[in-house]
Amino acid sequence: MHPAVINGAYDVDRIRQDFPILSLPVYGKPLVYLDNAASAQKPKAVLDRLHHAYTAEYANVHRGLHYLANAATEAYEGAREKVRAFLNAERPEEIVFTRNATEAINLVAYTFGCERIKAGDEIVLSIMEHHSNIVPWHFLRERQGAIIKWAPVDDDGNFLIDEFEKLLGPRTKMVAITHMSNMLGTIVPVKEVVRRAHARGIPVLIDGAQGAVHLDVDVKDIDCDFYAFTGHKLYGPTGIGALYGKHAHLAAMPPFNGGGEMIREVFEDRISYGEPPHKFEAGTPSIVQAIGLGTAIDYVASIGKERIRAHEQALGKYAHERLREINSLRIFGAARERGAIISFEMKGAHPHDVATIIDRAGVAVRAGTHCVMPLLARFGVTATCRASFALYNTRSEVDRLAEALIKAQDFFA
Numbered sequence: 001m002h003p004a005v006i007n008g009a010y011d012v013d014r015i016r017q018d019f020p021i022l023s024l025p026v027y028g029k030p031l032v033y034l035d036n037a038a039s040a041q042k043p044k045a046v047l048d049r050l051h052h053a054y055t056a057e058y059a060n061v062h063r064g065l066h067y068l069a070n071a072a073t074e075a076y077e078g079a080r081e082k083v084r085a086f087l088n089a090e091r092p093e094e095i096v097f098t099r100n101a102t103e104a105i106n107l108v109a110y111t112f113g114c115e116r117i118k119a120g121d122e123i124v125l126s127i128m129e130h131h132s133n134i135v136p137w138h139f140l141r142e143r144q145g146a147i148i149k150w151a152p153v154d155d156d157g158n159f160l161i162d163e164f165e166k167l168l169g170p171r172t173k174m175v176a177i178t179h180m181s182n183m184l185g186t187i188v189p190v191k192e193v194v195r196r197a198h199a200r201g202i203p204v205l206i207d208g209a210q211g212a213v214h215l216d217v218d219v220k221d222i223d224c225d226f227y228a229f230t231g232h233k234l235y236g237p238t239g240i241g242a243l244y245g246k247h248a249h250l251a252a253m254p255p256f257n258g259g260g261e262m263i264r265e266v267f268e269d270r271i272s273y274g275e276p277p278h279k280f281e282a283g284t285p286s287i288v289q290a291i292g293l294g295t296a297i298d299y300v301a302s303i304g305k306e307r308i309r310a311h312e313q314a315l316g317k318y319a320h321e322r323l324r325e326i327n328s329l330r331i332f333g334a335a336r337e338r339g340a341i342i343s344f345e346m347k348g349a350h351p352h353d354v355a356t357i358i359d360r361a362g363v364a365v366r367a368g369t370h371c372v373m374p375l376l377a378r379f380g381v382t383a384t385c386r387a388s389f390a391l392y393n394t395r396s397e398v399d400r401l402a403e404a405l406i407k408a409q410d411f412f413a
């Protein structure tokens with residue numbers, strides 16, 4: 001257990017000591033890093049693990065017979081086991097390492113999707129999807145003639161499960177939906193989504209790029225067919241993500257990329273493929289990044305997801321209160337079930353200008369489309385600012401955000 005949480009405490013100052021970058025001054029001011037939904041900072045444990053992997057157990061995996069090759073393979077496969085436990089998957093063969101969530105979703109669209117989805121078949125997405133969970137399905141629309149249907153949200157950003165269900169029909173071949181919106185923070189009741197889709201025999205992919213960071217994930221309990229997530233938002237390295245897939249699906253799916261590692265045999269006139277997960281991991285994988293992801297999972301577990309969630313929820317609530325006091329702000333997203341993400345715009349100001357001004361006060365937020373253009377269109381805007389919270393953020397950082405925004409108003413008065 002992490003020393004910061006012994007005896008039920010949540011000593012955020014102690015946790016912050018684990019993240020060297022958080023003490024970096026920017027423009028001579030202490031950094032307030034609120035761009036966590038884009039990518040989270042890394043604890044020393046992960047940085048040290050990467051260093052150790054490169055300095056004491058580095059070689060290519062699965063192919064050597066020497067000491068270092070075995071050490072690297074053991075660490076890499078150990079990380080797969082950590083991801084399995086993190087998602088509560090049945091077996092490690094159900095975990096495919098990918099570069100990120102985007103690649104995991106593309107893998108499903110290109111293999112499972114391409115085989116099953118033909119002209120006139122329907123794919124149901126939510127209007128909250130990140131482009132990573134839209135564009136691969138648009139490819140099937142363009143290339144195969146599939147039809148995309150969009151499950152709506154209400155004005156507060158609540159996911160409308162009954163409206164979603166109305167979209168499911170005999171031509172629906174796939175549901176692909178986010179666990180948690182990266183712009184509104186809305187949490188989708190994925191277990192119920194799966195239940196209603198499965199009642200009609202429709203498979204479900206969940207985009208857990210945000211959900212895996214902030215929510216408990218139990219793929220057996222959710223019963224989803226696929227779950228995709230990405231390491232760098234979970235305090236892990238870039239260049240590593242994972243796809244969970246039910247074993248029966250992975251075994252039946254054609255391979256994704258071709259190359260070394262994913263084959264059983266190659267002849268001049270024929271090839272045969274390996275078993276999952278290796279069938280989907282062509283070429284040298286992100287070995288050290290996967291190992292680092294394993295350590296990030298251990299780090300989160302040492303604090304406890306429930307404790308982290310309670311801390312982040314309190315921050316998100318406080319941020320809503322503070323930002324609601326600022327009259328020039330329009331806040332997006334007040335869903336009943338939501339995580340600690342708050343999107344907003346300032347009257348008369350472009351979000352890029354707002355973000356640039358508060359950056360000078362040391363406050364880092366994201367501004368732009370957040371890769372959710374259909375959702376922005378739903379709310380009639382072309383961009384927003386977004387503050388997103390992590391396990392190391394504090395109430396005083398929320399105050400710094402609010403103060404910076406209050407000052408920024410003067411530029412646009």
Ligand SMILES: Cc1ncc(COP(=O)(O)O)c(C=O)c1O
Nearest residue numbers: 100101102130132182209210230
């Ligand atoms: C909900 C959601 N899905 C998918 C992604 C894509 O993640 P990655 O770029 O790591 O593949 C993101 C990243 O912002 C996200 O927020």
